Amino acid sequence: MALIEIPEEHRMLQELVRKFVDRELMPLEPAVLAREAEGGALSLTPEEEEPLHARCKELGLWGLDVPEDLGGANMPSSALILVQEELGRTCTPFLFPPDSPNLHMMLAVADDYQREHYLAPYAAGEKKSCIAISEPGAGGDPAGMLTKAVQDGDDWVINGRKIWVSRVPASDFLIVMARTSPGKRADGVTAFLVDKGTPGFLIERQIKMIGGRRTYELVFEDCRVPNRNVLGQVGQGYEPMQLRLNVRRLELGARCIGISERALQMMCVQVKQRSTFGVPLSERQAIQWWIADAATKIHACRLMVQAGAATLDAGGDVRNEASMIKVFATEMATEIVDHAMQAFGAMGMTRELPLQLMAQQVRVMRIYEGPSEVHRMAIARRTLKQYN
Numbered sequence: 001m002a003l004i005e006i007p008e009e010h011r012m013l014q015e016l017v018r019k020f021v022d023r024e025l026m027p028l029e030p031a032v033l034a035r036e037a038e039g040g041a042l043s044l045t046p047e048e049e050e051p052l053h054a055r056c057k058e059l060g061l062w063g064l065d066v067p068e069d070l071g072g073a074n075m076p077s078s079a080l081i082l083v084q085e086e087l088g089r090t091c092t093p094f095l096f097p098p099d100s101p102n103l104h105m106m107l108a109v110a111d112d113y114q115r116e117h118y119l120a121p122y123a124a125g126e127k128k129s130c131i132a133i134s135e136p137g138a139g140g141d142p143a144g145m146l147t148k149a150v151q152d153g154d155d156w157v158i159n160g161r162k163i164w165v166s167r168v169p170a171s172d173f174l175i176v177m178a179r180t181s182p183g184k185r186a187d188g189v190t191a192f193l194v195d196k197g198t199p200g201f202l203i204e205r206q207i208k209m210i211g212g213r214r215t216y217e218l219v220f221e222d223c224r225v226p227n228r229n230v231l232g233q234v235g236q237g238y239e240p241m242q243l244r245l246n247v248r249r250l251e252l253g254a255r256c257i258g259i260s261e262r263a264l265q266m267m268c269v270q271v272k273q274r275s276t277f278g279v280p281l282s283e284r285q286a287i288q289w290w291i292a293d294a295a296t297k298i299h300a301c302r303l304m305v306q307a308g309a310a311t312l313d314a315g316g317d318v319r320n321e322a323s324m325i326k327v328f329a330t331e332m333a334t335e336i337v338d339h340a341m342q343a344f345g346a347m348g349m350t351r352e353l354p355l356q357l358m359a360q361q362v363r364v365m366r367i368y369e370g371p372s373e374v375h376r377m378a379i380a381r382r383t384l385k386q387y388n
Helices: 007-037 046-059 077-087 101-111 112-123 237-271 285-313 318-341 345-349 355-367 372-385
Strands: 129-134 148-152 155-166 173-179 189-195 199-206 216-228
Touching: 007 046, 007 077, 077 237, 077 285, 101 112, 101 129, 101 173, 112 199, 129 155, 148 173, 155 173, 155 189, 155 199, 173 216, 189 216, 189 237, 237 285, 237 318, 237 355, 285 318, 318 345, 318 355, 318 372, 355 372
Parallel strands: 129 173
Antiparallel strands: 148 155, 155 216, 173 189, 199 216
């Protein structure tokens, strides 16, 4: 099918990543599935991850969207979505360092000091980061956050709680969003860089999520950070945070395409092999409609993600597109994976296949980076403004 024109360089990158997924990540799936089935986290062991990182460096799959002056390849979003699509085909949890969304937020507003001490080592894969946005009770409303930061001389003192934060124990620093002016306006939120081990920063608890994931609840009690750790302008942290969220939502869309492609592939192979009452499942109209709908929706979603990435690369506003992609892609993947599980019958319910883990992953995706209901509200609000 002819889609948006893809440069040859980007096609070569996608093919390289596809081979990496097939040769390096897929073989690790059985071990990942077995650990998760026994109640373990969805993660790789250091012994598994270390050779993968070495292979990434060997292949040039490192710092793909990092600027050239920081040692990266400076790939645009239109190339990175192809990478995410390929990574979505496997349940083996792996990212090409560094974590792209935080990178883009820091690139937008980091000053010289922050570029040297945080951005540069982060871009090189020498440091890891995470971001703390959500709070207990605030749900999908970043503007409703209650965590406060008050200036005290040359420092800022942070007090409050954050929840649903991923990768905290492995992170060298966090980007913490806190309110620096009263009220509930989004323009009173500021981003702070908080180092691991800073006094007053506590990991309250680990929260086990479905799909083998782990998140954390954090407490900040008179957590003091220097003024130089204010990321961007005071009171103006929402816009760069929104950039980070938009990048992440496009990535999620691409990931859902990869998940859906894998599920569709497994379903097609299965229904050609399995017969019921003497007839192959592939000849039954209900199954054929599942397959036709899946292929159609994957095609539509791929076009949406490619268009969104092109808009982002051109410097356009992708907030509405990102919301549409977030809703459409996650619900598409939910449906396709569910149909694939149904086609496998009882086998589709086992933890021996990746389908159950994929189903749990896409279920979580419908919540984080903004739940579907909030995105639908935002889409409707913008659409209503469009037609006066």
